[in-house]
Amino acid sequence: MKVWKITGDSQIKLEDLGPSQVVENCVKVKVLSASLSMSDKIAYEGKFDPKLYPIVPGRCGAGIVSETDPSVKSFKRGNRVYLSSKVACNECFFCKTGRRSECAHLQTYGKDIDGVLSDFAIVPVETMYHLPDRVSDIEAVFIEHVAIAINTINTLKVERGDHFAIVGASALGLILAQVALYYQAVPVVIDNREDRLEMARELGIYYTINSAKEDVEKRVSSLTGGKKATRLAYTLDSSALSYDKVLSIVSNYGKAGFVGSDVELGKIRLDVQEMVEKSITLYGINQTTDNITSAINMLASKDVKVANFITEIPFTAVPEYLTKLKNGEDFIQLVVKGK
Numbered sequence: 001m002k003v004w005k006i007t008g009d010s011q012i013k014l015e016d017l018g019p020s021q022v023v024e025n026c027v028k029v030k031v032l033s034a035s036l037s038m039s040d041k042i043a044y045e046g047k048f049d050p051k052l053y054p055i056v057p058g059r060c061g062a063g064i065v066s067e068t069d070p071s072v073k074s075f076k077r078g079n080r081v082y083l084s085s086k087v088a089c090n091e092c093f094f095c096k097t098g099r100r101s102e103c104a105h106l107q108t109y110g111k112d113i114d115g116v117l118s119d120f121a122i123v124p125v126e127t128m129y130h131l132p133d134r135v136s137d138i139e140a141v142f143i144e145h146v147a148i149a150i151n152t153i154n155t156l157k158v159e160r161g162d163h164f165a166i167v168g169a170s171a172l173g174l175i176l177a178q179v180a181l182y183y184q185a186v187p188v189v190i191d192n193r194e195d196r197l198e199m200a201r202e203l204g205i206y207y208t209i210n211s212a213k214e215d216v217e218k219r220v221s222s223l224t225g226g227k228k229a230t231r232l233a234y235t236l237d238s239s240a241l242s243y244d245k246v247l248s249i250v251s252n253y254g255k256a257g258f259v260g261s262d263v264e265l266g267k268i269r270l271d272v273q274e275m276v277e278k279s280i281t282l283y284g285i286n287q288t289t290d291n292i293t294s295a296i297n298m299l300a301s302k303d304v305k306v307a308n309f310i311t312e313i314p315f316t317a318v319p320e321y322l323t324k325l326k327n328g329e330d331f332i333q334l335v336v337k338g339k
């Protein structure tokens with residue numbers, strides 16, 4: 001097994017672990033694609049707890065089953081699968097009451113434990129999902145984003161006709177806007193990068209606001225007839241609108257969610273007075289809950305399109321692209337093709 005290992009600040013090496021054996025309830029998968037994302041960048045910047053190094057990056061991916069332990073009945077050799085990003089503990093209250101997605105000790109690949117950026121990976125069956133032909137290996141990397149987007153729509157109770165402001169045309173923001181369209185809400189995408197807004201318009205999102213050039217509050221007011229946005233999602237990897245301004249675009253009795261995971265957040269200043277006066281409800285959202293299967297279906301049916309978000313890179317180019325990420329180059333999503 002050949003694995004990439006981040007050993008410290010700006011240090012990464014390819015290590016050959018030799019042959020590896022499957023263990024109980026696990027499957028050996030030939031990795032066909034893996035994500036290279038924000039948590040990998042943070043690891044490469046040396047910002048993880050020193051105890052975690054060395055760590056294999058790669059939060060999620062797709063692969064083909066090459067070997068199964070005899071205890072495994074739900075997958076067989078040749079199945080194409082999605083490798084999800086989280087492992088539950090199977091021991092806490094939530095796990096024992098059938099709510100593994102709410103596990104109190106969820107661990108994330110590439111962040112808490114070794115990720116999937118390797119030629120082969122040994123993974124527990126409960127983290128794997130069958131992939132239909134209509135979802136490519138590369139597209140599968142977005143399943144988690146789609147599942148978080150569905151969770152956001154459910155948590156904020158976004159309904160038909162809601163003006164739904166989405167701050168940040170990141171992969172998550174652009175996916176969230178498409179899921180909102182699917183639910184017949186009216187997404188309003190806000191970003192300070194015109195190319196990202198152009199991408200939103202190409203995806204059928206007709207209200208976009210460039211926060212670098214326009215007065216966001218005025219635009220939101222005018223396109224909602226003065227009511228403002230009844231729902232808001234702030235994608236946490238965004239810098240499109242400062243936190244202290246964000247509640248100004250939310251309506252009375254609106255709901256606002258701060259959505260995303262594995263981003264470094266400093267202390268956030270929110271206008272609590274505005275929140276109280278307008279009776280706004282706030283949510284923090286960073287889980288997929290039980291929406292992985294629905295997310296796979298939305299990608300398969302092309303209700304969510306991700307083809308334009310992808311920068312595909314070869315397995316050998318991982319160090320080069322981690323350096324680019326560290327230097328602040330802007331990619332919507334890097335996807336590493338399997339070795």
Ligand SMILES: [Zn+2]
Pocket residue numbers: 088089090091092093094095096100102103104105106
């Ligand atoms: Zn648990």
